[in-house]
Amino acid sequence: MIYTVTFNPSLDYVVQADQLIPGEINRTTSEHIYPGGKGNNVSVILSNLGLKSKALGFKAGFTGDVLEKMLEEFGCETDFIPLKEGNSRINVKINAGTETEINGQGPVITEEAIQALYEKLDKLEEGDVLILAGSIPNTLPEDIYERILERLSGKEIRFVVDATKDLLLKVMKYHPFLIKPNNHELGEMFNVELERKEDIIIYAKKLQALGAQHVLVSMAGDGAILVTKDGKVYETMPPKGKVVNSVGAGDSMVAGFITGYLNTKDMEKAFRLGVAAGSASAFCSWLATRDEIVALLGEPAEVYHI
Template sequence: MIYTVTFNPSLDYIVTVPHFTCGMVNRTSEEKIFPGGKGINVSMVLKNLGLENTALGFYAGFTGNELERLIREKGIRADFIPVKEGMTRINVKMRSDEESEINGQGPAISEADIKTLYEKLDRLSDGDVLVMAGSIPDVMPQTIYMDIMKYLADKDLKIVVDATKDLLVNVLQYHPFLIKPNNHELGEIFGVKITEKEDVITYAKKMQEKGAGNVLVSMAGDGAVLVAEDGSIFQAEAPKGKVVNSVGAGDSMVAGFVTGYLKTGSYKEAFQMGVCTGSASAFSEELATEPEVLALLDKNKGIFK
């Protein structure tokens, strides 16, 4: 079974407001609501690609109830932990002459809630996949990723971590199966600016020296690089297409990689699936579907080396 964990999920309220003006009444021309959060995005794309999975996380209030309903509506097993105080956050994303975002805070997660999460993680069995993605709310220990990996160290799991800075660096000693920084995040860890694939390879190998297995690095319009745990290296240019919505593209890349690897056992196939899944989401209003991914794979065979 595949499990995802989202510590601070959201309802993403996306509104289009032509020519937004501060201090005036502005009316929307379009509104959409989606489940949000990096782990939840991974869950939704995994489901779109045909892989059953369970979404773990915390929810609260009427917004939490709606989040759970939307997740279940998409056919994903939702095993969220109810939090008594606060509510699941609403993130407002406004499209106008300039794009703006207002992100909510999230509920007051208690020590008892965290204990319940560990009880759910006890159910994981050897061979399962666990994806932990996204930021940590201020009310939770900032070591939670590392704490969970230490807690699960005796199990034969494939753990994927998509996080930044110390959240990512601190887990490396527990040998995650896959990490997915982008080139800017990778450079930030080492205090350098990374723009070239050769530099990505150099610093991805340094992450492996610290304990990472596979290092998948996205580079937006410049493509992507995979430094695999077996020593192989794969590179790709970015597939051609019009970027409609970049939100969730990185999460989609993770879901595509996991899907490709579980279906084929090949890092090469996993990398190609990951790149095309990330791009398929970027080229769409919503997250990638399997037909969109397969179409990109068919059209873009020449971008990989």
């Protein structure tokens, strides 16, 4: 089973506008509401590609109920822990030529709720995949990623971590199956600017030396690089298309990669499906459908069983 964890899920209010002028009344040209949060995005794409996952995390108030219902409508299993106070946050994503985001703070997560999450995670078994993605709200311990991986270490669970800087560096000792920094995040971890692909590969291998098994580096319009546990390096440019919305593209890449790997056990196929999924989501207003991903795959989809 695949499990995703989103510590601070949201309802995403995504709007298009011709322009955004501070201090003025701005009119939208289109608007949509979607379930949000990086782990939830991964679950939706997994569902679109035919894989079941269970979305874990916390929910609060009427927005939390709506969020959970919407995820279920997208084919995701959910097992959120209800919080007694507050509401799950609403994030506003505005595309008016440039992308602007206003992210809510979210509800207070109690120690009781944290313990309830640990108890759910304790039920994971050998062969399961656990995907931890995104930032940590200030009401949670800063080392919660470490606490979770330490708690589950030794159970032969594949850990996938998509986080930034210290959050990522501190879990390397638990040998995550896959990590997915972008090139800027990779540079920040080592306080360097990475402009050449050769340098990105060097620093991806440094993360492997710290404990990561496979390192997938996204580079937006410059494509992606995968450095595998056995030392192979794959790189590709993204498919051509117009970027409409970058929110969720990285999460889609993670979901596509995991789908490709679990279906084929082939790293190159997993990499290509990951890139196709990430690009497809970038080219549409929200997360890509199966057909939109397959259209960018560039070869018969049957080899991926999607």
